[in-house]
Amino acid sequence: MNDSFSYKKTILVTGSGGQLGMELWKIADNYPSYNFLFTTKQDLPIDNFKLVKSFFDQQQIDYCINCAAYTAVDKAESETDKAFLINAEAAGNLSLICKAHQTQLIHISTDYVFDGTSVSPYKEDEKVSPVNIYGASKLRGEELVLNNNPSPIIIRTSWLYSSFGNNFVKTMLRLLNGKPGINVVSDQYGCPTFAANLAEVIMAIVKEDNNDYSYTGVFHYCNAGTTTWYDFASEIKKFIKSKCSINPIPSSQYPVAAKRPQNSVLDTTKIKETFGITIPNWKDSLKQCLLLLT
Ligand SMILES: NC(=O)c1ccc[n+]([C@@H]2O[C@H](COP(=O)([O-])OP(=O)(O)OC[C@H]3O[C@@H](n4cnc5c(N)ncnc54)[C@H](OP(=O)(O)O)[C@@H]3O)[C@@H](O)[C@H]2O)c1
Numbered sequence: 001m002n003d004s005f006s007y008k009k010t011i012l013v014t015g016s017g018g019q020l021g022m023e024l025w026k027i028a029d030n031y032p033s034y035n036f037l038f039t040t041k042q043d044l045p046i047d048n049f050k051l052v053k054s055f056f057d058q059q060q061i062d063y064c065i066n067c068a069a070y071t072a073v074d075k076a077e078s079e080t081d082k083a084f085l086i087n088a089e090a091a092g093n094l095s096l097i098c099k100a101h102q103t104q105l106i107h108i109s110t111d112y113v114f115d116g117t118s119v120s121p122y123k124e125d126e127k128v129s130p131v132n133i134y135g136a137s138k139l140r141g142e143e144l145v146l147n148n149n150p151s152p153i154i155i156r157t158s159w160l161y162s163s164f165g166n167n168f169v170k171t172m173l174r175l176l177n178g179k180p181g182i183n184v185v186s187d188q189y190g191c192p193t194f195a196a197n198l199a200e201v202i203m204a205i206v207k208e209d210n211n212d213y214s215y216t217g218v219f220h221y222c223n224a225g226t227t228t229w230y231d232f233a234s235e236i237k238k239f240i241k242s243k244c245s246i247n248p249i250p251s252s253q254y255p256v257a258a259k260r261p262q263n264s265v266l267d268t269t270k271i272k273e274t275f276g277i278t279i280p281n282w283k284d285s286l287k288q289c290l291l292l293l294t
Contacts, residue, residue: 010035011206012061012103014046014094015068020108022164023199024065031203037061041068046090056101063206064098066091066107069138073112074257076134087137092144099149104209106202111158111190111222113139116261121226123267124156124218132258142218151216153205155198158222158266159232162195163292172233173293176242186230186248189263191222194285201277208275215274220266223282235283239290 015021016038028036037059044055046068069087070076076083091107098105112135113128130136145152161167175182201221209215227235230248237246251260268279 008033008035009062010037010060011063011065012037012039013065013067014039014044015066016040017042018067018069018071019160019162019165019167019195020198021067023162023195024067024202026196027199027203034206046094047085049090049093052090052094053097056097056103061101061103063104063106063209064094065202065206066094066105069108071134073132073134073260076137077132077257080133080137083133083137084140087134088140088144091141092148095145095152096148098152104206105145105149105152106205107141107145107152107154109142109154109156109218110135110138111156111264111266112261113142113156114261114264116188116263118263121265121267122220124220124270131261134258135261151214153215154218155202155271156218156220156266157193157198158264159190159192160195160198161192161286161289163289164195168192168229168232169236169286169289170293172236173240173290176233176237176240176244176246179244181245181247182233183247183249183254184230184233185251185254186228187250187262188260189226189228189265191224191226191265192232192282192286193222194280194282194289196288197223197280197285201271201275204275204277219271219274220268221271221279222266222268223285224268224279225282226265227282232282232286235286236290239287240294 011034013024017040070083114122115129161169
């Protein structure tokens with residue numbers, strides 16, 4: 001058989017112990033024409049530059065999906081160096097190595113690169129101005145990824161949740177099942193995103209790219225629709241028929257270390273038009289995740 005027919009492209013998923021990485025792991029069997037390499041923080045710490053280089057030197061990697069990140073938004077305020085090392089320097093290094101090995105990098109970023117003062121959904125080219133350390137470290141990561149490589153794909157997403165890992169949905173399930181009443185912030189607007197949906201979209205992009213189209217640049221992906229943390233929690237309460245009362249409160253009454261953008265809704269027109277995808281509404285995706293969790 002001709003070699004070009006038998007060659008399977010290899011996809012490296014870094015940070016695969018996290019929410020998005022686990023969702024990619026879960027669907028990998030649906031893509032038998034690719035070899036997947038799933039690495040966790042333990043196997044391949046992306047901030048160990050020597051190790052990352054030798055990992056790439058040892059095998060041909062065609063795609064690198066960088067799900068590795070420092071995601072503790074509040075803790076980042078006091079662990080600035082660590083957040084910047086993983087989210088910025090290590091991402092930039094990965095981008096450089098991908099360029100040297102002709103590996104297509106798909107890097108994940110965040111709505112928190114915006115300051116949240118916009119009254120309309122953020123497009124990819126709008127002014128970035130993070131209001132916390134996590135956002136600043138992710139923004140620096142985007143800059144280094146783009147500076148070090150002519151053709152990375154960066155996907156900014158928001159309010160990620162999954163049946164894997166820790167997230168708002170799981171916290172709400174625990175509280176709604178165990179407490180008579182809770183306070184939830186009602187003046188921050190955003191788009192929840194089921195990581196399973198994002199994982200499918202990433203694989204759709206890989207497949208498109210494999211068809212010899214060439215894509216590069218920043219894209220926004222989140223589930224369709226807009227909500228607040230309060231409405232998000234209320235939807236979870238409705239699904240599980242909890243008796244717990246949810247009290248809407250302003251952000252000012254919920255002190256946390258890191259400031260959040262007030263409105264970080266992302267405009268997803270570009271990713272929909274470029275890749276011909278349809279995006280499920282956040283309420284439908286939330287139900288799918290809740291069916292897995294309850
Ligand atoms: N979660 C959200 O709400 C959200 C919103 C917008 C954008 N994003 C972005 O989406 C991407 C995926 O997020 P996620 O929610 O899947 O994050 P996650 O669940 O926190 O997963 C990140 C994974 O990266 C691992 N990691 C940390 N440092 C590492 C290192 N030095 N080398 C290799 N792996 C390392 C973490 O391990 P440990 O857990 O052991 O540290 C974890 O398994 C990230 O880029 C994130 O910034 C997330």
